[in-house]
Amino acid sequence: MSVASNLLPANTSGIETDTSGWTTGANTTLSKSTRFYAGASSLGMTATAAGSVTATISARVAVVAGQEYTAYSYWANVVAAAGRSATVRVDWYAAVSGGSALSSVTSATSALPTATTWQTPPPILIATAPVGAQYASVTVSCTGLSAGATVVTDVVSFGLPFTVPGSLFPYDKASAEVSIAEWGGWANATISRTSTVAWEGWYSLQAESLASGVMEVGATRHAVGAGTEYVAQARVRPAVVSSTVRIEIRWYDADIVYLSRSVVDHPAFAGQWTACAVTGVAPPGAAHARMVLVPTAMSAAEIWAFDHMALRASPIPAGSLIGYNTQSMEVDASGWTAVSGCTIGRTTETAWEGAASLRINETGSTGMNATVALSTPVPVTPRQAYQVTPGSSWAQDPRDASSSRRTPGSTRLTS
Structure with missing residues (x-):
C-alpha cells in the first residue's frame, strides 16, 4: 500500500492478539473481531449510544520533524447500514506522553459501503511532522452509528510513504x-x-x-x-x-x-x-x-x-564518470554497445536501483561468453586507479527466471 514501513506495532495495526494497543474513546467499547481485511482479526468498535466511535493508539510513536508521513485504515460494517463515514487523525507531540498536541491533521471523511464489504480506498491522510514534533498519535473514528451497532477497522497504518528516494515531489x-x-x-x-x-x-x-x-x-x-x-x-x-x-x-x-x-x-x-x-x-x-x-x-x-x-x-555515486542513464538504464540502453556474443536492451523485469537495468542476452549455444562496452569512452588520467562496480543479476537456468541471483561487483583498474 502506501507506507514503506508501518511504524505501528503489529498488534496495534492488525489486532491479531488483543486490543491492548488501543485506548477507548468516548461512546465506544472495543473488542477483537473475527472480521478481517488481512490476517485473522480486526478492531471492533461498538457504539454505546447513537453517534460516533473512536479509538487512539495506546503508545505514541517516534517521528522526525519535517518528515512526511501517511496514515490510513480499512473499515467495514458488521451489519449492513447506510450513512456511516470514517476518518483517521494524526496528532503531533513534543513528548512521548502527556502534554498537549502541537497540531493535528485529519483525513477527508470516507463513506463506508452500505454493505459488509471492506471500504476501499480507505480514508488516507498525508502530512508533514511540524517543528518540534518528536512523537505522533493515531486516532480512528467512525460516525453515524446507532446504539449498539459495531464497525470494524483493520491494517491501521502510519509511516513513511512509498516514494522515490531523493524526489523533490511530496x-x-x-x-x-x-x-x-x-x-x-x-x-x-x-x-x-x-x-x-x-x-x-x-x-x-x-x-x-x-x-x-x-x-x-x-x-x-x-x-x-x-x-x-x-x-x-x-x-x-x-x-x-x-x-x-x-x-x-x-x-x-x-x-x-x-x-x-x-x-x-x-x-x-x-x-x-x-x-x-x-x-x-x-x-x-x-x-x-x-x-x-x-x-x-x-x-x-x-x-x-x-x-x-x-x-x-540523479543518484550518481560521488566521483562517477558515467551519467545516470548509462549507470541505471532508466531511459534506454544507449550508453552501452554489445561487442560480442550477445544482444543488449533495457529491461524493467529486475533492477538493482530504480526501475530498469541492462539485459544481456547470449547469442551462442555453449553458455554465456558476452562482452559489452560503453558506447562513448570516458576520459581518464594516466596512472590513476579506477574502480568499476556493476550490480549483476543472472538466471542459473536461463529458462527459469525464478532461479536468478543478484550480486554487486567491484573491479579495481589502473590506467
Missing part, C-alpha cells in the same frame, strides 16, 4: 492519493484523480483527451541547480489504445523564464504500466524545473493514468 504530488492540486491539464486534457487503477497506493493521476493529438499534463516547479543532472520518472498506463508518451523536464531561470527542455519519448502499452524516464543536466542559468507528461492520444476521450512520479537529482 508524496501526494507523486501519487495523487489525496489531491491533484500540484498538476494541471495544460493542453488537450482534463485531469482528475482516480482509484480505478493505481501502480502504488489506491489512486493515480488520470488525464482524458479532448481530441486526438498531443496532450500536456504539467507539474508545479521545483528549485534546481545549474550543472546538476536530474531525472524525471513516472509509471504510465493508457487504458485502451497503445501509443507514445513523452517525459519532459522543462528548465527555467530565476525569473521563471523558459530556457530549454530535456525530452524522451517512450512506447506505452494499453492496459499496462510502463516505467518511463528522462535525464538531463540543468543548463547554465537554470534555477527551476518542472516535469511535464505528454501522451499522444489517438482520439477524443482517451484515458491515461500516471503514478509514482518523481523529479530528483
Whole structure:
C-alpha cells in the first residue's frame, strides 16, 4: 500500500492478539473481531449510544520533524447500514506522553459501503511532522452509528510513504492519493484523480483527451541547480489504445523564464504500466524545473493514468564518470554497445536501483561468453586507479527466471 514501513506495532495495526494497543474513546467499547481485511482479526468498535466511535493508539510513536508521513485504515460494517463515514487523525507531540498536541491533521471523511464489504480506498491522510514534533498519535473514528451497532477497522497504518528516494515531489504530488492540486491539464486534457487503477497506493493521476493529438499534463516547479543532472520518472498506463508518451523536464531561470527542455519519448502499452524516464543536466542559468507528461492520444476521450512520479537529482555515486542513464538504464540502453556474443536492451523485469537495468542476452549455444562496452569512452588520467562496480543479476537456468541471483561487483583498474 502506501507506507514503506508501518511504524505501528503489529498488534496495534492488525489486532491479531488483543486490543491492548488501543485506548477507548468516548461512546465506544472495543473488542477483537473475527472480521478481517488481512490476517485473522480486526478492531471492533461498538457504539454505546447513537453517534460516533473512536479509538487512539495506546503508545505514541517516534517521528522526525519535517518528515512526511501517511496514515490510513480499512473499515467495514458488521451489519449492513447506510450513512456511516470514517476518518483517521494524526496528532503531533513534543513528548512521548502527556502534554498537549502541537497540531493535528485529519483525513477527508470516507463513506463506508452500505454493505459488509471492506471500504476501499480507505480514508488516507498525508502530512508533514511540524517543528518540534518528536512523537505522533493515531486516532480512528467512525460516525453515524446507532446504539449498539459495531464497525470494524483493520491494517491501521502510519509511516513513511512509498516514494522515490531523493524526489523533490511530496508524496501526494507523486501519487495523487489525496489531491491533484500540484498538476494541471495544460493542453488537450482534463485531469482528475482516480482509484480505478493505481501502480502504488489506491489512486493515480488520470488525464482524458479532448481530441486526438498531443496532450500536456504539467507539474508545479521545483528549485534546481545549474550543472546538476536530474531525472524525471513516472509509471504510465493508457487504458485502451497503445501509443507514445513523452517525459519532459522543462528548465527555467530565476525569473521563471523558459530556457530549454530535456525530452524522451517512450512506447506505452494499453492496459499496462510502463516505467518511463528522462535525464538531463540543468543548463547554465537554470534555477527551476518542472516535469511535464505528454501522451499522444489517438482520439477524443482517451484515458491515461500516471503514478509514482518523481523529479530528483540523479543518484550518481560521488566521483562517477558515467551519467545516470548509462549507470541505471532508466531511459534506454544507449550508453552501452554489445561487442560480442550477445544482444543488449533495457529491461524493467529486475533492477538493482530504480526501475530498469541492462539485459544481456547470449547469442551462442555453449553458455554465456558476452562482452559489452560503453558506447562513448570516458576520459581518464594516466596512472590513476579506477574502480568499476556493476550490480549483476543472472538466471542459473536461463529458462527459469525464478532461479536468478543478484550480486554487486567491484573491479579495481589502473590506467
